[in-house]
Amino acid sequence: MTQDWFLEKHTPYAGLTLAVRERLHEQQSEFQHIEVLETVEYGRLLLLDGFVMLTARDEFIYHEMIVHTPLLLHGAPKQVLVIGGGDGGSVREVLRHASVEQVTLVEIDPAVIETCRRFFPELAHSLDDPRAQVVHQDGFAYLDGHPDAYDAIIVDSIDPVGEGAKLFTTAFYQKITSALRAGGVAVFQTESPFYNGEVLAQVNRKLNPLFAHVAPFLAHIPTYPSGLWSFTFASNHIDPRQALPEQPPSFQKELKYFNVEVCQAAFALPGYIRETLGEP
Amino acid sequence: MTQDWFLEKHTPYAGLTLAVRERLHEQQSEFQHIEVLETVEYGRLLLLDGFVMLTARDEFIYHEMIVHTPLLLHGAPKQVLVIGGGDGGSVREVLRHASVEQVTLVEIDPAVIETCRRFFPELAHSLDDPRAQVVHQDGFAYLDGHPDAYDAIIVDSIDPVGEGAKLFTTAFYQKITSALRAGGVAVFQTESPFYNGEVLAQVNRKLNPLFAHVAPFLAHIPTYPSGLWSFTFASNHIDPRQALPEQPPSFQKELKYFNVEVCQAAFALPGYIRETLGEP
16 A cells, blocks of 8 residues: 655755554635644644644644643633634643633634544544633634733644734733733743744843743654744743742643643753844 | 655655755775765755664754753753764763763764865864763673763764664663762663654563663654654763753753753653653
8 A cells, every 4th residue: 555645844955754554634715724634643734835833643742731831830820812723632631721711713724623623533522621712703803802911822823824924013012911810820832943043032132021930841743843842931921931830730640741840840941942032 | 967865764665855955975984884965955965774863954953852861850960971973962961061071982883073164064074073982892892891981971873784783782771770879870862762662661571670760752853754753861960851851951052952951851751751761
């Protein structure tokens, strides 16, 4: 039997290639091209406009890190907003926190959610939780209507190209500050620091004037470009270098990547990333 | 112009692919097939028996982490042994430590060293240092002749297949304990914890009865399988969880990955790796 191979070029000259058992789904939505492949090594793979969004096997790393890091740093978030993340993985992790009263997912493309309900139920079933609310709107516009509303905002965005570029602007970050309650925290996915350090650096330069505390942190995600991924934490009240949780969360045993030691360690940046950020 | 692409399969169903500008070198030595490719994204690439050993662009990560972690934990190593590592990268990093009087490289294959002198001078020129000594011998046999001789032993081995398998045995680890001086430290490269967690677990099970302190640590290396790599530290005297260096080494500014915060953070293990190791 001939095997098909999927290739994602991470740069014009380097890429990840995965054997594909079956193409399960393909559609052009109003916003993007959506595909689901069944890979041999990583299970189901979600592609948006040809880019790897998640695989069944390693999605836990991204979702545990982007959610538990800011939520544990906050301590007791009640109202949480997720922008993007239509797969439901971030909402699934938010719901582990007993303090959370409501989590709102603002995903512009209903077709992503429909696709994930069908092919990634282990993520998307979180959206059926009574504490979860789904809004199909542009994240940018949504924030305008919700000042002073959230304890934590998780920007689980696509890459800063096309429609995604808006979520990497100063104007967007200003709206985030307005939507946060006192004591609030925000987190942004900020690309591969190895291949796209300039994106990480630009986001940090834009966030620094707006928040008292801005700190990138890292996770290892095998199917993302270079295998190393960055997130950036931002808050006016909480310094992650001071306030790192010491007690494991009650649900830590259910997690496969995140733990309090890894949370703390994730903020330690290798020399080349410090240099990208202009840090000594 | 057609571009050639090199593919390394990390599993039968997943791999890294790199555009190749030119094949610079190819030979069959007494021990292995040696190739050097000029890649577009990562510069020169050394292959042994078809496996990626290093690239010019990201070799600093592996070499800084495998060397500075054990040497700084030791504090003031004078006699250092590197087993394998014929490229000279580990010796280059060892020589940054002013306390080191002599570093001995035991590399079984002279052809690796000759190749690296020609194509990777930025690594192999370290072997010309007056404090460096090169021995062409089997590491296993070499240890028998050198009891109680080293403050630090760095096992910069190939993968545990073929000739490399010997360096992953209890018999080898026993020889390491005999070759270490009081207060000595050892470090072993222990493969990808994502794809080959069982190798890491097996090495740890074999080392645990022989050393008082055994601790894996991690680094992110884009061109290695899964992008995440493990090393295992072992010592009868030094507990890395207690003895982590607080002061940056004098040469920290010359490094591109390692720093004292990263050194400490590298010992924090994600949940799935703890589980592989049978840790709570």
